[in-house]
Amino acid sequence: MEPKVLPSFQSGSSLAVSAKKRKKWNVDQWLSFAFILPSIIAVAVFVYGFIAWSGYVSLSNWNSLVPDLSFAGLKNYLFLFKDFRFQADLRNTLFFTLFFILAVLFMGLLLAVFLDQKIRGESLFRNIFFFPMALSFIVTGVIWQWLLNPATGVNLFLKKFGLDSLWYTSVTVIPGIQWSKIQFGIPIAVIAVVIAAAWQMTGFSVAMYLAGLRAIPEEIREAARMDGATEFQIYRKIIFPMVAPITVSVVIIMAHISLKIFDLIYAMTGPGANFVTDVPGVYMFETTFRGNYYANGAAISIIMLLSVAIFIVPYLISSRKGES
């Protein structure tokens, strides 16, 4: 339907003309518009409408069971950025996202390259790597909580070898530079959550990279070999650059998962002692639905939305440019 509609917008024609052209919609176009109308309304109300509503609540004084929608300005946002817990959340999210994405990219590419060596039982390995994706984060969280728990899991082995078994519950932050109220650095306990999250999501990047590797024609490798390139050079100079666009996609998909993460943390460590594993999602849930701080909770949601938008919006813009 686009070709017929678009010209009216392109030519800078008068309203009358465009109205006339709109009238030329035939039955098919009306029908298809009627079919997408319910979802347009649903999305408008239930997604964008509620985003706007949350934005409005985040600027109000509604911080008890009794709704109070009087305007409070940026009070809730200022409170959050001064709040110890929220500062810790931002730190944790930053390092969680960073390590999680690096781990998923590195492990994904490594395993995909191995699988691409035409090894025996390749489909079996492919399924093994991909299988954790089928679990929900809650299940992953519970399993890894048992595995890493100082009283039950692999840490008992580490203890036998004289290694510190308390890293899972450690409150140490490395290097721990004092920044505003919090210690800025990498909380050790976050690593436990990164391991669990990467274990679950690596399968996805393996699949993406493997598809990318398979799309590279064998002739290119052959040609490179003919020119005397070593296998290492082939990967570095040819293969990796060719799968680079996949890296962008994986980073964006993983970033939006990690910035919004809630269930894995909730099941595995909770907010953690001294909030070393707390994330905005958990804080939002607790402050809104336990403490009845609806406006504060809405402000956290909006901040989370904006942080995801930082990744998603440039991607959408660039992919639209690519289309046209």
Added chain:
Amino acid sequence: MIALAFTLILSACSKSSSSEPDNKKSSGKLEIFSWWTGAGEEDGLKALIKLFKEKNPDIPVENAAVAGGAGTNAKAVLASRMQGNDPPATFQVHGGAELNDGWVAAGKMEPLDDLYDKEGWKDKFPKQLIDMVSKDGKIYSVPVDIHRGNVLWYNKKVFADNNLQAPKTFDEFFKVADKLKAKGITPLALGDKEPWTATMIFENILLGTLGNEDYQKLWTGDLKFDDPKVKKAAETFKKMLSYVNDDHSSRNWQDASQLVAKGDAAMNIMGDWAKGYFVNDLKLKVNEDFGWVATPGSEGQFMIITDTFGLPKGVKNAKDVKQFLSLLGSVEGQDAFNPLKGSIPARTDADESKYDEYGKQTMKEFKEAKLAPSLAHGSAAPEGFVTKANQAVNIFVTQKNVDQLIDSLNQASSELKK
């Protein structure tokens, strides 16, 4: 969880402007909303419902329990339903601030004075308990059970092996703890993966240090948190935390109880639902494998947690709900529910022979003791303050900075006046 949170957000938002109650509840079903899904408590609830059905065969009942420890999920679901003007027929709510500063203050509850008069309940429940479910002279809910929060549980074998007596004061506690520590036994088991368990220890220390009157004054704002006595309690709390297990932040309260049951740790401070866990889940014998005393300095005091049920505004079948509430408040109803749940009845004239040794002793002490509302369980202060207090305690357990704890509590205390 995300799906749950999302539906909550949706339903919370959808309330928007419609303030008049829309009675869209078509069925006349009596919907009983609670978070009783665990062993024991679920049996108690079912026994109650069975009893109700025998007496009122024509009223259909629906058990609308929402799973999740300490009601954290249930409370979230309830909040969105109440705000969407779709209240359940009756719901579980802790007596005290959770009821009065929450639902009653929001104008969502009907007073039940006529029911109390009709049933002659005013002298059957302790006066202090009725005060906990009243606001501005009107009574708003019916207490069904009582739990005690200031209990120190100890492993009898460990204490006997080391020739120790259960501590009654803070001095005795630290003496005992030092001896146990020297023997390589963890003196105090803690599982504060959910921070309310640490808050419970702190509230019990506050009660033991301040005494009943000053403890209550904290929640009315008549005693400030920067009072030297509160500071002293925080110092005691700090000292006590140096005797807990290293991995406390990865454990929940059941895990901590297990440490005591196995003898890896000697003591544990927890509400008396821990007794149910010891007996039902770990198969220990009351007063044989484990013993109990009031937490240091709190003898003669009763940190009370009470589950109550009320009548929300705008339910169609109010008459049926009152029928159910009168069963809840009756001796028969309380004695059907409490022995199974492991709690004690809220009425003082219940049948003692139906309860175990711990229950009998606690019932006796409940009649004599001074009652104190629990902070950690929402009876002492509004949920907003509780959430902030839990956060402050969570930070304190790690940083052990007394001034900072006092400071955070002081800041949060603006919530108390709401």
